[in-house]
Amino acid sequence: MNSFTKKLGIAVDILMFVLLIMQMLYIFTGNTIHEITGISFFVCLIIHMVIKRKWLKALVTGKLKCPGFLRKLEVFVTCLLVICCAVLMFSSMGVSRTLFPWFKFMGSSDLHRYLASAVLGLAAFHAGLRFCVRSKKKKTVVLTILAGLAGVSIGLFGVPYLNRHFRTVTVSYAEAVTGEKAEWQGSKPLIVYFTRMGNTDFEPDVDAVSGASLLLADGKLTGSNELLADMLADITGCEKQAITMTGDKYPSGYGATVMQAVDEISSGYHPPIEPVDVSDYDSIILIYPLWWGTIPPAAATFLDSADFTGKTVYLIATQGSSGFSDSTEDIRALVPGAEVKEVMSIYCDDIPKARESLLEWVREAGN
Ligand SMILES: Cc1cc2nc3c(=O)[nH]c(=O)nc-3n(C[C@H](O)[C@H](O)[C@H](O)COP(=O)(O)O)c2cc1C
Known part of the structure; x- marks a missing residue:
């Protein structure tokens, strides 16, 4: 050479x-x-x-x-x-x-x-x-x-x-959320979701918020799990409800939220939340972001606060790399009387285009 x-x-x-x-x-x-x-x-x-x-x-x-x-x-x-x-x-x-x-x-x-x-x-x-x-x-x-x-x-x-x-991703809300519908056979489930929006003290200036997997849907700051809940509600016509903490919210910084969450999860803290009534439903679709390999503490409060005996809990997790990690087993431990089924784990980048997969699930396996 x-x-x-x-x-x-x-x-x-x-x-x-x-x-x-x-x-x-x-x-x-x-x-x-x-x-x-x-x-x-x-x-x-x-x-x-x-x-x-x-x-x-x-x-x-x-x-x-x-x-x-x-x-x-x-x-x-x-x-x-x-x-x-x-x-x-x-x-x-x-x-x-x-x-x-x-x-x-x-x-x-x-x-x-x-x-x-x-x-x-x-x-x-x-x-x-x-x-x-x-x-x-x-x-x-x-x-x-x-x-x-x-x-x-x-x-x-x-x-x-x-x-x-x-990264804060900008999406068109109508394009991401609305589209073809699918009939849910049998009694409709309640969609329950946890997202950082509504549980975080964000600055009034949206532009000052750093990415953290949040979305700007038609200019409105939206939690990515909230967007998934909206997609499923649009597909099925099911009711949806957010898990909302009533006490202190998370800080607006992503890093600060991550550090607060690890303390809460390791100490087993379950923050108080607004009541979510599941008594009229045979099944729940739970949408949550994976936090430290498990569910956010407020989602644990929700599962702990009602009787899920005989109900089916469908799981949709969003994550940055870890699939469902330990969340499924942790959820099963919290609702021992329920049947817990993994539906899909969605990588955070793929959330805005997840509607098609959700539609397919509702059509094929979801009922
Ligand atoms: C406190 C915290 C802990 C997280 N821990 C994990 C993790 O252990 N594994 C993972 O894959 N993603 C993790 N993530 C990323 C989230 O699961 C992911 O960004 C999710 O899609 C965020 O949804 P949201 O916009 O509704 O908050 C974490 C995010 C936060 C805020």
């Missing part, structure tokens, strides 16, 4: 890392730049592979010499990274809203997130391993492992946290 190709290779590698980090910061760059930097990353990847074509040829033809454990590991990690990048490319097109809206394959944003996290972790691991092998400084292998783990953690936890903390 001549010195120009070598320098080009190093420049492309550095650029790929910068692009990957920029990809992770899509909360600040916005969707269009995210998609453009995504394409740039895959172009760099192709250049990288052209530069390394001799290595690739040797691998494919079985002529690659990889003596020792570290070299074998390096080859394994590189192959895994290439596979993840290839799948990520399709998944990126699948979730694209601006450049590839016609591509309807692999449209899961969860899959996209997991793949992107894996690519970041494997890329850090791959670069570190190359350095270990070339410099023969075997001690750096520990740093390499740590860099790989840091990459995965940034993707899985850091990015979703930034997303929740800084």
